[in-house]
Amino acid sequence: MSSPNASVSLPLQNETGICPKCGSASRVGRSLCLNCLLSAGIDTNGDGTQAEETLDDLLGKIDGPDTDWHLGNYQILEEIGRGGMGVIYRARQRHSRRVVALKRILSCHADSRETLMRFRREAQAAANLDHPNILPIYEVSESEGLPFFSMKFAGGGSLLEAAPMLRRDPRRAVALMAKVARAVQYAHVQGILHRDLKPGNILLDGGGEPLVSDFGLAKWLQPNSDLTRTPSIFGTPGYIAPEQVNGSNGNLTPAADVYGLGAVLFHLLTGRPPFTGEHALKVIQQASEKPAPKLRSVAPALDRDLETICAKCLEHEPQARYRSAGDLAEDLERWLHGHSIVARPVSPPVRLWRWSRRNPIVAGMAALLLALATVVGVMTWKAETAARPPRSGIAILPFESLSPEKENAFFADGVYDGVLTKLAKVANLKVISHNSVAKYRGARDTKEIGRALNVTYVLKGSVRRE
Template structure:
C-alpha cells in the first residue's frame, strides 16, 4: 500500500473511530461507495483497533482503562498476605496491582502481582496471567526476572517474583543523558535475555522501556512476560491444556502489545515469532540513541501507518558518536520484512558485542596515543639551553640521538621478526581469505549439496569485494575431506584468514555454525550460530558474508554493500535446485553433469530470470563438450546460448561472461 492510499485510510479512520457503529457504517458507505478496497482497508484498521478481548496497554482499551480508574488498593502497608507482609504498593495496571512485600519465611523482599477481581473472572485474562508466570519461571537467565511462586484460586491469584531495585528504562531515557557505552551495555543485556527466551521457544511480544529495569549497578532485568507466546509445544513446564490454549492464534482483530514498539506483523494482527522481539528491541535501541521512537505519529492511526509503511528517519543528536555500524544494526533490526531482519537474537547480540568491543579497542588505542604523545612532550627540550649554545654540541644531545636510532632499528627488527614467515596484510595489500567447504553435520548424504552450496555462495559474495582477496571454489574445495590442520591449509593457499563451518538439517530447519579464524595464532576472530528455516538460507548466507567483511574491517565501496546483499533469485526452491545442480555438475561425470543440467532447468522453470542457473547450464554444456560426451559443436552452441541468456538477464554476472568467453576459443 503506497503512502497516498494510507493517507486516505488514516483520514477515514480518524473520522469514524469515535462514531457509533450504525453511524460509522453509513459514513463509510458514503465515503467509500466507489472503492470497496478502501472500505476493506479501513474496516481492517478499525477491527485491529477495537481490542475486544486482548490488551492494548498504551493507549488502553476502554474496558481496561475503566478498570484502572476504578481500581483501589486492595492491600495496605502492614497487611499480611499468605506469609508475606505488605510494605507498600509499587504499581497498578489493567490486570491488577503490584506490591513490595517482605517474605517472612525467607526474610527477603519480593514483589507480589495480584490479579484484580474483575479480570480474575475472565478466563482469557486469567490464562494470560498464568502464562506470564509459567513463561518467566521456565527461564534461567540473569537478565530475566526470577519468579518465586504462583497461586491461582477463588480467593486471589498472584505471582511472587524477585524485587528489583532500580529505575525503568523509560525513566532513564526521559531524565538522563545516556552515553553510547551505556546504550550498548543495556542493549546487549536485553538481547542476551531475549536469546535465552527464544532458545526456550518463548517470544516476549511486549519489549518496551517500561518492561526493562536497570539496577543501580547497571544490571538489566526484563520484566512482564504477560504477552509471551510459546513457539514450541514440547516445553515441559506446560500441561497439554495450557499448550493448546497458548498455541491458538490471536483472535482476528486483536492486537497484543504497545503500539510504538510493535512489529509490523503485530500491527497487522499476523502470526509472530522471535523476529517480532528483535524489531521491538530495535525500536528501544533507536529511542535510546535518538530520544524518540522511529514511527511515532500524531495519532494512533498515523503511528500504525508509519509502522507498516514508513522507513525510520536517521538518528538525531541525543547520543553523540554513534558509529555507522551501530546504525546499520538498528536499521536491520527495523526492517519491515521480517526475513530481512536478524533471524535470531544471537545474531543481533553478536553484532552488538562486536561494536562494543571495537569501540573499547578504539578508546584504548586513543588513550595509548595520548600517553605516547605526552611522553614525547615531557621529554628533554631545549628550553634551558643557553641561547648561544649550539644545539648539535649540547651535552647529551648526541647520546640521545644515538639512543633514538638504536631504538628505531630495534623496533624495525622486532617488527620484521614478528611478521616474517606468515601471511601478512601490508599497507597496500588486501586481506586474503579462503572459505573452506562447510561440513555436512547431517547423517544424510542427500544434504551434502546444501553444505557445498552455502559455502560456494559465501565465496561468490565475498569474492566481489575489491578490498578482499578470496580463493576460488576449486582451491578451497581441495580440502573438503581434511580440514584438521588449518595453518597448513592457510599456508598452501597463502591466506591469512579462513572461514570454516558446518550445517545440520532437521526437516525444514537448519543449524549453521560458522567461524572466522586468524591463522597466525589459530584464534577465532568471529563466530556465530544460525538456527533458521530452509526458507531463510539466502538471508543467512548474506549475513555471514557481511559479518566476515565487517570483522575483517574490509573497507567497502558504495557498490560493495549492494553486492553483499544481492540475491539472484527470491525463490528458495529454485535456489535449492540450483545448488543441487552445482553439486552434480562438479562431480565431472557425464551422467552427473546431465543430472545437474536437469536441476538447473527445474530452477529456471520456477524463476525464468534466474541468471545464475543459465550460467550453470552454460558451464555444464561446456564441460560435456570438453569431455566429448556429445557433439562438441552442439554442446558448445547450447553453452553459448545459455551464457548469452545469463548475460542478457544480468550483465554484471562474471560466470556468464567467463563461460561465453570459453566457448569462443
C-alpha cells in the same frame, strides 16, 4: 557502615521526581535521593571498600510489626505500580523476610477469561526461564480467588525511567541492550517469544543490571503448547513488529522480538521510539506503511555503525533483520570492542525493490511510465536517424610531397588543387572544400575522417617530382 567522614556522591533530583541514578522517587527535602543517600551510607565502608551487606539486605532483615494486609505468605509494604491488568506491590515474605515484588490481578478482571489467561501466561513463561537477565519468578499462588505471583524486586527502576540518562551515554545503553538481547536469545532457545519488548518492561536491579520482565504476551514457539492460543492484544505500538500489527501472530518468529530490541535501542539512543503519532492508530499505520527513520536523522552525532545496527533490526521484512537476537548481541559487542560489525547498509537497488513490494500500485505506475518513456525515446531516435541524409561525397586530403626539395611542396599543392577542381565539376558529387580538410593533413585514420566530415570516400595522395 560508612564512617561519618566518608565522602559520598549523591545525585540531585530531576524535574520529574525520579532519580536518574537508581530510579527511586523517594527523596529528602527537594533535591536529595533518599535511596542513594541510604545506599551510600550502608553499601561502602569508611575506607571506600564495598560493605558485605547492601541496603536491600538490611531492609530484608528489618523485623517490623506486620501490617494489616497480607496476600498469602506475603506482607504488603507499598504499591509500586499499576497497569490495565494488574497491580504490583513491594512485599516481604514473612518467613524468609525477603523483599520481593508481588503482582496481583485486579479484582475488576476476575471474571475475564482472557485477562486470567494472560496473567497465567506471564507467570508460566517466566517460571520456565532461568537467566541472570530475566526477572525470576519465586512463587505462583492465589488469594481470595485472585491469582498472584512473587518475583525479584528490582530497585533500579526501568529503562524507560533511565532513558534520559542513557541517551547521554551511548556505550552504556549499548552494553545494557547487548545483555538484554542475550536474555531474549535464551528465551527463544527455550521456545518462548516475548512479543512486548519495550523500555518499561526491562527493569534494572540495584546493581544496574537489566532484567527482562512482563511476559504477559509471551508465545510458545511449539505449536502444541497452551501458550500458542494468544489473545487479540498484540503489544505496544511503537515497539512491535509490522507483522504483529498485520494479524500474523500465529506465524511470528524470533524476528519479531529482534524488531522490538531494535526499537528499544533506538529509543535509548534518541529519546523516542522509531515511530510516533497523536494516537496509537497513527503509530501503527506508520509502522505498517513506512520504513523506520534513520538513527542519525534524529541524533546526527551518533556513530554510523549504530545506525546500521538499528536499521537492520527495524527492517520491514522479517527475513531482512538479524537472524537471531544472539546475532544482534554479537554485533553490539563488536561495536563495544571497536571491531567491525557484520551488518551492512542496504544498497539502493535492494531498498528500491523492498519499497516496490510495500507499494505495488505506485511501483507499477512508475514502471509503466518508465516503459512508456523508453518507447517514446526509441521512436524519437529512429525518426531522427531516418531523417538524417545518408553519407555521400568525397574528401580529398592535402597531398604529401615525397621530394626532398622544399620548393617541390608547392608543386604537390598545385597538383592537389588541380584534382580538387576537376572533381568539383563532376555532377552530383559533393566535394569537401580545402579549408574543411586542411586540419587533417598527415592524419592516418581515414574512416574517422569520413565519419567526421560525413562523406563516403576519403582520398589520400602523395607526389614525387623527378
